[in-house]
Amino acid sequence: MTVSNPAPLSTLTTMQVGGVPKRIITCTNTEILYSTMAELWDGEDQHQVLAGGSNTVFADDMSDWTIVLVANRGIEIVAEDSESVTVQVQAGHSWDEFVAWAVENDYAGIEAMSGIPGSVGATPVQNVGGYGQEVSQVITQVEFLDQETGELAIKPAAFFEFSYRDSALKHGLLGIIGWVEFRLLKLDGLSVPMASGQITQHVGAAYGSQLPLSQIRDSVLELRSSKGMVVKANDPDSVSCGSFFTNPVVSYSKSLEFPEEMQRWSMPDEDQVKLSAGWLIENAGIPKGYGLPGSKAAISNKHALAITNRGGATGQEVLELARLIQERVAARWGINLIPEPNLIGF
Ligand SMILES: Cc1cc2nc3c(=O)[nH]c(=O)nc-3n(C[C@H](O)[C@H](O)[C@H](O)COP(=O)(O)OP(=O)(O)OC[C@H]3O[C@@H](n4cnc5c(N)ncnc54)[C@H](O)[C@@H]3O)c2cc1C
Structure with a gap:
């Protein structure tokens, strides 16, 4: 755990606003993350969990706040058969790096969510999605420390009640995610059927087509960039x-x-x-x-x-x-x- 001299939160968020917090605690593994959260939940400090900072707008005065930075990283294959692979990804891992890894390794199911900034651990919070795919379609289970009960448990996807850009985590379920497990498909380098007219039109294919994973990733990145939806220093x-x-x-x-x-x-x-x-x-x-x-x-x-x-x-x-x-x-x-x-x- 690192308790650093705090940087302004404008430097840790894609909106680039937010003042200097009281302190920032950087958590590089789940043990540190869980013990930090348990301590903060028991104490009086106002605190906020932050990962990629791409879905957070901070106020200009944050001087009373403790920020917990989720920084545990890693991708591990935990099960595999001829049809699919089950992958456990640490909460602080970059979402788009995970998508790039899946595409490179011919695992399908998240290719249309290329270019979405932020961390893997934040994706269940609002059931992140784009171009016809949502993480709820591929999440199998999540390691979750429940703030109310103090229980650390592996919860099935259904526990989070996912719907469009929404989950129980936006409606009173409090806690911290340590890792997320996904089931991705082996489809010989092809995508799952594309449920986005924008993508299929962009590549000149029929709605529902299965296309090479790298072609989907490239098309999505191109489409997103044309809308300013990929974080780029020059945009x-x-x-x-x-x-x-x-x-x-x-x-x-x-x-x-x-x-x-x-x-x-x-x-x-x-x-x-x-x-x-x-x-x-x-x-x-x-x-x-x-x-x-x-x-x-x-x-x-x-x-x-x-x-x-x-x-x-x-x-x-x-x-x-x-x-x-x-x-x-x-x-x-x-x-x-x-x-x-x-x-x-x-
Ligand atoms: C250019 C751009 C394009 C985007 N496009 C899309 C899009 O197409 N689809 C989409 O759904 N979103 C999109 N987003 C929003 C954003 O990228 C996602 O919501 C992303 O999942 C946020 O991840 P983060 O790590 O940056 O979250 P943060 O902003 O760091 O945190 C967001 C929330 O999640 C909580 N949180 C973070 N980590 C954890 C954890 N481990 N456990 C529990 N709670 C946690 C935080 O406390 C906070 O409440 C876009 C954002 C930008 C800037």
């Missing part, structure tokens, strides 16, 4: 948390109230429809690139759903822009947009 539109709001899910009958030209997606529950939050924002009069006068926070030039830091924005400025978007969308469309990132210290 100011990627200084963000990705999508700042989740796409609202409404009943089928409610969805008929919206103009036909709005993009929408069907859901596993046939009575539900996912609306495009980006479309709702742009059609509430907030264009790409928009920022409040004098503020360094602005909507991405490439994607209406991302709030970006144009250089030196404060956490407060990010939040003010988010509130304005919520108010305009509620007034125009009667929809309450829910922020996707964790807003800490405000």
